[in-house]
Amino acid sequence: MSEAATHSSTVAVARPELLASLDPLLREWLPRQRWFAGKGRPVTGFSLVGGVELLPPTAKLGLLHLLVRAHQPLTPAQGAAPHPGDCYQLLIGVREALPPRLAPALIGHLEEGPLAGRTVYEALYDARPAGVLLEALRTQARIGELRFERDRRQEIRDDLVPRLVTSEQSNSSIVYGDTFILKVLRRILPGNNPDLELPLMLSREGCARVPAPAAWMMADLDEETYVLGVLQPFVRGATDGWELALRELAKGEDFGAVGDLSGFGDLGGFGSEARALGRATAEVHTALARALPTVTLGHVQMGLLVDGMTERLEAAAQAVPALRPYAPGLRTAFEALADLAAEGHTWTAQRIHGDLHLGQCLRSPSGEWSLIDFEGEPSKPLAERRMPQPPARDIAGMLRSFDYAAHSHRPSVAGWADACRAAYCTGYAEVSGADPRADPLLLRAYETDKAVYEVLYEARHRPDWLPVPMAAIRRLAASP
Template sequence: MHSTMECLTEWMTRQRWYAGKGRVPQLVEVHREDWPCDEPDASIRVLLLRDTASTPPSLYHVPIVARTTIPRGAGPAFIGRDEHDDYLFDGPHDPIYVRALLRRLGVTRHDQAGRVHTGEQSNSSIIVDGGSEAPLVAKVFRLVHPGDNPDVVLQTALTTAGNRNVPRMLGSVTAAWTDPLGSESHTDEPVRGHLAFAQEFVPGVRDGWPLALEAAREGEPFTTDAERLGRVTAAVHQALAACLPSREPTLGDIVGFVAGWHQRLAVAISDVPQLRDLRPQIEAVYDAARDAPWPPLQRIHGDFHLGQVLRRPTGEWLIVDFEGEPLRPLSERSRVDSPLRDVAGMLRSFDYAVGSLRRESRAAAGAIDTASLDLDALALEAERAEWARMARAAFLDGYIAASGLDLRAHRALLDAFELDKAVYEAMYEARNRPGWLPIPLAAVAYLVSSSRAAKR
């Protein structure tokens, strides 16, 4: 037997959503709720745990179920045995927590059996689709922050506006806590944030990433799907601009964007030496964007790529996961931003589909020497990637047709957003997946090339 905190410390290191890979959590309980339970030999404990081993310290939402016995089939969700002789289980995998969560969400349905989606990483999604009632999915946030989560705010606004390009929102759960250790507040005043929400679950959909990958591998055009996706993206942007704040960018906004690009580049160069030789050209693209025309700022998706879109069996696209980048401060993810950031993110995703196949070929031929990559050859490679070029063009055509925003008039700005994204990707790959580094480096080299500059 161990204390609850000892059990959780060992267990959390094995969870995909734990962000502190490679280190031992230093957990401090900052909030606890005991939810009503419909079984006499069990209890539900909803914990908020601050991990002081990370910088800044992360706040985790960990719902657990304590039982006096181990139910049949509960082994995979087992956390440990605490000082009270109770067996602890991960809440989303336990039916009594699922039933309690649905009550908190205000969802009434006869069949409440849930299953946890195995592909989730930063959160835990519980799919409830038994019986004849409309299926739903409840997303349990694991990393939580004071304030309203964009995933809840944006999808609620879109649902209220009647937009059908996102799953319909059904309810959300919040908590209030006091956390003087919090990096966002450093205060004894109580704060409030989202713990979970529920939305409709659309059966039969397919994730956009494997769809695009299959098409690229078979050499099949993705233009029809990409054009539809461009139209849906524009429709969602228009709906967000209509129901949430939007405004013209100020000079301060523009200077802030450009300064952020330069700062990310400076950090990336320490991880990716190949960027050093390209720095003057990269900075020239950034500086040119400062003087280019800017469309209005508004709320956006914030982490847009093929893995964030689902295609219905009928061919229509749904956009999901409006949380933004979970490791970024909530204050940054809740600000108005440029819709071109989302557009650039999807353009990069088309490139990644082709690049990942090219990486497979390189890996099959032998190890990739990232230190001796030929940047000119990579730039030419990116320019000649016909499948990605056609998908990108179709996506932009669809976006322009549905939005009325002539992206050609913002080509310099769009290139800057895409270049910033590629620089970030290069830094990420160098740190985590060196074999993937040629993909973003090819994009950087092409975006600063003379052939690309001639098209601006």
């Protein structure tokens, strides 16, 4: 890490005129990124949280690591209370001119400031800056406020060729030689990020269902620690569960009426996969319950949980008129859970995945399932994502994912989703000893809460997909 380690100056980065010169370019570029959380609101300015030169920008190729806070008008949900703005991790390359291969990475040309006349771009597209990150992790470098740590039990070679994963993600990922994948977190919050915390815990528990972190990036600023990225083994040749489900569904394109599974054989081969995925989920939940404290949720705690679900339903019904006729029926799912808690029933809560769906699961060529991306829902506060919750929340997320896969097929095959959901719950029960279907009120409440979230999301971002969660809304609203 000799090159980056010797260029740890923060002088140029900290100069206010540098951020001022970047400001107009970032205002245009940042809102276009998939991982930018403040879409629909203009950016009114930026402030620098932290900055380090990983390669000096005065050289032929420079690399700036910036933690930048984007200031935007408040939403009605944020109220009138002061909001500091979201903090983003930026890796900015600096060149005199971009070669054609880096054209998609262009941020813009600087006309003024300390780097006037230079071109700035998204550095993760470029192999050399991406290699600087891996070398920093490999050598456990400390550069300014940046700290790179690693698990010495895992070998990290210095000759791994990087490539950026270009599919749309809520963060950014670089694959190194089909050996490791580095997840670069974009929206940065202070505190212990579960995307590092939980895989480390599971590794210590010997749970093989989650790739063990090989290295990680941190920043120490104003007595706060920020997790910036996690390097994990790359599951070579793996297929994510969503892609595998759609592939199996496509094999039955010539079946007859909706709900007729005769063209699929054994669920298109996915029934056994759903069952195995249920077993994998239960193994992860069991390991997390061993590694971290569990809590009991009684009448008071469940009342707060139900209140949150009800508030989300009311807000979504206000925003999406199509949801309003079903709101009374959906509310009964939450009321039934509250009534059960009032009778003295209790539930166990523990650390869970927090955002589980088919796309967060990888099937290796050998047939083994792994769970990835333990960050939770990025829109929620970090403290909320780290709270113990009933495992039924993860299970409900996966059940909804089977439903999405079935409805993405034309014509939709509700029976395929039902069979996969049953197989998944069966597999979960085989490992955990508790069948999620044995607590139907809890499962229905979490499925309803998830479907309400989906309706709001699709209405705002993908209106063509709105019929998918609305089909579940009709079913859940009519459930006894």
